[in-house]
Amino acid sequence: MKPYQVAIAGGGLLGRLTAWRLAEQGIRTVLYDAGSPTGENSAAYVAAAMLAPAAEAVDGAPEVIALGYSSLKLWRQYLKRINSPVFFQENGSLIVWHNQDAALKNRFLQHLERAHNGMQPAQQWSADDIARNEPQLGGRFSQGLFLPEEGQLDNRQTIAALAEAAQQAGVDCRWHAPVDNLDELHAQADWVIDCRGIGARQAWNQSGGTRLRGIRGEVARVIAPEVKLNRPVRLLHPRYPLYVCPKENGLYVIGATQIDSEDDSPVSVRSSLELFSALYAVHPAFGEGRVLETNVGLRPTLVHDRPEIRCHAEKQLIEANGLFRHGFMISPSVAEAVVETVSGVLGGNRPETAGELPVLYCGN
Numbered sequence: 450m451k452p453y454q455v456a457i458a459g460g461g462l463l464g465r466l467t468a469w470r471l472a473e474q475g476i477r478t479v480l481y482d483a484g485s486p487t488g489e490n491s492a493a494y495v496a497a498a499m500l501a502p503a504a505e506a507v508d509g510a511p512e513v514i515a516l517g518y519s520s521l522k523l524w525r526q527y528l529k530r531i532n533s534p535v536f537f538q539e540n541g542s543l544i545v546w547h548n549q550d551a552a553l554k555n556r557f558l559q560h561l562e563r564a565h566n567g568m569q570p571a572q573q574w575s576a577d578d579i580a581r582n583e584p585q586l587g588g589r590f591s592q593g594l595f596l597p598e599e600g601q602l603d604n605r606q607t608i609a610a611l612a613e614a615a616q617q618a619g620v621d622c623r624w625h626a627p628v629d630n631l632d633e634l635h636a637q638a639d640w641v642i643d644c645r646g647i648g649a650r651q652a653w654n655q656s657g658g659t660r661l662r663g664i665r666g667e668v669a670r671v672i673a674p675e676v677k678l679n680r681p682v683r684l685l686h687p688r689y690p691l692y693v694c695p696k697e698n699g700l701y702v703i704g705a706t707q708i709d710s711e712d713d714s715p716v717s718v719r720s721s722l723e724l725f726s727a728l729y730a731v732h733p734a735f736g737e738g739r740v741l742e743t744n745v746g747l748r749p750t751l752v753h754d755r756p757e758i759r760c761h762a763e764k765q766l767i768e769a770n771g772l773f774r775h776g777f778m779i780s781p782s783v784a785e786a787v788v789e790t791v792s793g794v795l796g797g798n799r800p801e802t803a804g805e806l807p808v809l810y811c812g813n
């Protein structure tokens with residue numbers, strides 16, 4: 450008997466969540482990650498961690514939006530079982546625009562109505578509503594749209610807490626352990642799961658099927674204790690659409706650019722100007738904020754912008770990837786689907802679907 454039933458390569462957001470859930474099911478699991486429990490090598494470390502299925506419905510696939518709603522429920526359950534504190538807010542989100550950009554709001558609303566799949570409708574907020582609910586934005590915007598069913602997490606607290614939860618549940622976590630050859634993991638485990646995000650690009654693209662690529666995203670982290678926002682705010686803007694996510698203790702995550710490029714070099718001057726101009730446009734008090742960091746991450750993306758679970762039965766390999774810009778929003782439901790796939794194959798079955806996702810088979 451091998452020491453483990455499952456070895457996971459890649460312990461970013463999806464890998465550590467899956468490892469934890471497998472261990473909770475009593476499945477002996479070892480997790481290898483190139484980085485540390487802090488997750489500094491992952492896209493998750495950079496992300497804003499908005500849980501925004503309604504706003505994403507504007508240009509997201511309906512399947513992804515459904516995964517977003519089911520994942521919100523799962524986050525609520527998970528966070529009750531995780532010991533470390535994680536900032537998790539479900540205050541909805543606010544969409545604002547300047548008067549001259551009202552056409553953008555009409556387009557946003559049209560997309561939202563078209564995408565409507567049982568979600569609570571957006572509420573039209575007047576200047577008074579904005580002033581009542583977001584006092585510091587009072588007088589700055591004459592209208593807004595409130596999306597009630599949205600939330601956010603603190604990304605770094607979440608991934609650190611998941612590392613700890615996985616370890617406590619019995620996962621053998623091997624940090625600073627890059628995996629270049631997945632086959633080698635079979636010496637340790639019956640089945641291997643590849644959750645290396647963009648780090649899996651070469652292996653994923655060798656198998657044919659949809660191509661995996663990186664989409665560059667840039668964010669800034671700013672401390673601005675004098676600004677108080679109660680929920681994420683999105684600015685509709687013709688040149689720099691952005692979001693401002695208030696975390697704890699005056700921390701704001703501002704993002705994000707979306708550039709079809711695998712260049713992961715530092716944030717460009719142009720993107721910095723855009724991010725900070727838009728931030729200043731939301732509230733000039735941000736002008737006195739302090740820039741803690743600017744960061745770049747590559748979102749692991751498939752051509753249809755949806756996640757995939759692929760199973761190579763002969764090689765006893767499962768690949769899960771393509772979380773794109775929705776990793777925090779959908780990873781619980783994707784992880785549950787991976788766990789269901791693993792339970793199926795360990796039991797000698799060949800599941801066609803797992804949770805809300807199809808399982809795609811490669812080879813025999």
Ligand SMILES: Cc1cc2nc3c(=O)[nH]c(=O)nc-3n(C[C@H](O)[C@H](O)[C@H](O)COP(=O)(O)OP(=O)(O)OC[C@H]3O[C@@H](n4cnc5c(N)ncnc54)[C@H](O)[C@@H]3O)c2cc1C
Pocket residue numbers: 458459460461462463464481482483484488490491492493494495496497498499500626627628629644645646647648649665666667668704705745746747748749770771772773774775776777778779
């Ligand atoms: C700028 C930006 C903003 C974002 N904002 C949001 C948001 O607001 N809401 C949201 O839902 N999503 C957001 N995302 C998307 C989210 O971060 C990703 O979808 C998610 O992190 C993908 O999870 P993953 O586990 O597949 O990959 P990752 O989180 O990137 O994890 C991959 C892991 O694999 C490891 N790895 C790589 N290669 C190897 C190797 N050879 N051996 C061992 N380990 C390896 C890495 O160390 C890493 O820990 C954002 C992303 C970016 C870049």
